[in-house]
Amino acid sequence: AQSVTQLGSHVSVSEGALVLLRCNYSSSVPPYLFWYVQYPNQGLQLLLKYTSAATLVKGINGFEAEFKKSETSFHLTKPSAHMSDAAEYFCAVSEGWNTDKLIFGTGTRLQVFP
């Protein structure tokens, strides 16, 4: 069965510092992986997705993630945090090889301090 684990329910960084949010996956089929962001009282917005093309995926708002099969990881990074990046971030994996149903992690709340 497919699953994702997000290490660290809360991450705090200073404005301008590197953002690193961790996601490890478990999948019995080649995974399709996603990062979503949720701002307070809003729905989910897609940041980026991995669909077996390039292993380094660039997304919106300066975020990127690297698929590492050997480490079963798909960590999200941003070189320089901005105050507006404060939000909840969710990693997700497709449930199977022929479906777009998603299985989400429990989320990581990112705080950015001035």
Next chain:
Amino acid sequence: ETGVTQSPTHLIKTRGQQVTLRCSSQSGHNTVSWYQQALGQGPQFIFQYYREEENGRGNFPPRFSGLQFPNYSSELNVNALELDDSALYLCASSKGTGVGNTIYFGEGSWLTVV
């Protein structure tokens, strides 16, 4: 702005009552999925409708039911409400059901059961 609209945005119901949540999908999208997001958790897949037929269901009891209409809008119905049904209910639309699809989420309906 994803083009997915949900109503109502907030509602309070009493245990044992029934509730209907509504979703209008993005133009051109024929697939609607519903997710439940409990406080502090990631979204969990409830079910999906594709061209007016149920196309998969998560681990939710039969008192969670749905409909999709010819214009691809959708309803989520929950009968015999329980306190644990209090959550954010997210509707997501996509074109088709293929793996790796980009899924667009609405802003959700907050349900409180008292």
